Amino acid sequence: MKILVTGGAGYIGSVVVEELLRDGAEVVVFDNLSQGHRAAVHHQAEFVHGDLADRASIDELMRAHRPDAIMHFAAHTLVGESMQQPFLYLHDNVMCGLNLFESAAKHGVRRVILSSTANLFGAPERVPITESEPVAPGSPYGESKYALERALSWLDRLYQVRSACLRYFNACGATVERGEDHHPETHLIPIVLQVALGQRDHIRIFGDDYDTPDGTCVRDYVHVVDLARAHILALRALDEGSRTYNLGTGRGFSVKEVITTAREVTGHAIPAEPGPRRPGDPAVLVASSERIRAELGWTPAYPELRAIIESAWRWHRNHPHGYDD
Ligand code: UFG
Secondary structure: OEEEEEOOOOHHHHHHHHHHHHOOOEEEEEEOOOOOOHHHOOOOOEEEEOOOOOHHHHHHHHHHHOOOEEEEOOOOOOHHHHHHOHHHHHHHHHHHHHHHHHHHHHOOOOEEEEEEEHHHEOOOOOOOEOOOOOOEOOOHHHHHHHHHHHHHHHHHHHHOOEEEEEEEOEEEOOOOOOOOOOOOOOOHHHHHHHHHOOOOOOEEEEOOOOOOOOOOOEEOEEEHHHHHHHHHHHHHHHHHOOEEEEEOOOOOEEHHHHHHHHHHHHOOOOOEEEEOOOOOOOOEEOEOOHHHHHHHOOOOOOOOHHHHHHHHHHHHHHOOOHHHO
C-alpha cells in the first residue's frame, strides 16, 4: 500500500513513517519543512518538499504518486500559540487540510487518517474522556482540528472517503532515531530534559492553583510509538467504515509528577519555579481509549511514564541540539 504522509518530517509524522515502513508500506512524505526536519525523514521514504497551501502542487502530488491512503499530520500544533495567533490555526490549518481533502476526493483517494487532538475537549465533564464526550474545543488549535473532523464526515457521505480521526492526548517519548525537536520548544518533557542537559536553568510550571491533587495540570502522556501503531491498526480497519478514537493510556500525571519522574530518570535536580497559568490549558485531560482497545485491540506498549521519559532522555542525550547535530 502506498501512503502519503503530510508532515512526515515532524515529530509524530516521522515516527509514523518509521513504523509504516517497518510494516511494509511504501511511503511518500510531503512537508514544507517549516517545522519539520529533513533529517527526520526515513531514508526509505520518498520526500517531496511542498506546501499544502498550494493546491496545484497537491494535485500534482496526487497525480504523480496515486496514494492508496493519506495520513495528515502537517499543521500548527501549539495550544498556547493558537491563543495568541488564532488565525494561523483557524485559517491556515483549516485551509491546508481542506486543500488536501478536496484533492483527495478529486483524485479518488478513499482512505484518510487525521491527526486530531484532545484539545477538542476544553473543559470535559467526565474523565477519562470517551469519544461521546461533547466536543468543546479549548483553543483555536482544537477548533481547527474539529473543523477538519467535520469536513471528513462530509467526505465520507458525499465521496465515500473513509477516515479515522485519531485524537491524541499528550504525545511524547522517542525511538532510537527520532524524537521531539521543536524551535522554539514549548512542550513539557523536552523542556524538562533541556534543563537536565544544562541548556536551561529551570522549568517554569504554568499554574499551580488548578483544581487537581497537587494544583498543576494533569495530562495523559502517550508514547509516540504507541500512537504510530494505532495509525496502522486504524488504516487496516478503514474499509469497514469511518471512525474516531481517543488515544491515551487512561492515566494522568501532573506537571509536578512529570518533573519528579524526570529527576529520577536523569539524576539531575531540575529546578522548577511556579508561574502563571498558560491561556488555553484545561486542568485535566485523560483519555478513555476503551473504544480502540475493544474494536482494534490497541494497547499501549509503553504505559509507564518512566519508560516514556527514559526513551526521550536517551534521544535528547544523543541529540542535544536535536536534528541539528
Ligand atoms: N507546561 C508547563 N511548563 C512548560 C511547558 C508546559 O508547566 O514550560 C505544562 C502545560 O501547562 C501543560 C503540560 O505542561 O499543563 C503539558 O504541556 P505541553 O505544552 O507539553 O502540551 P499541551 O498539553 O499543551 O499540548 C499537547 C500538544 C497538543 C495537544 C495536547 C493534547 O502540544 O497538540 O497535548 O492534550 F492538543
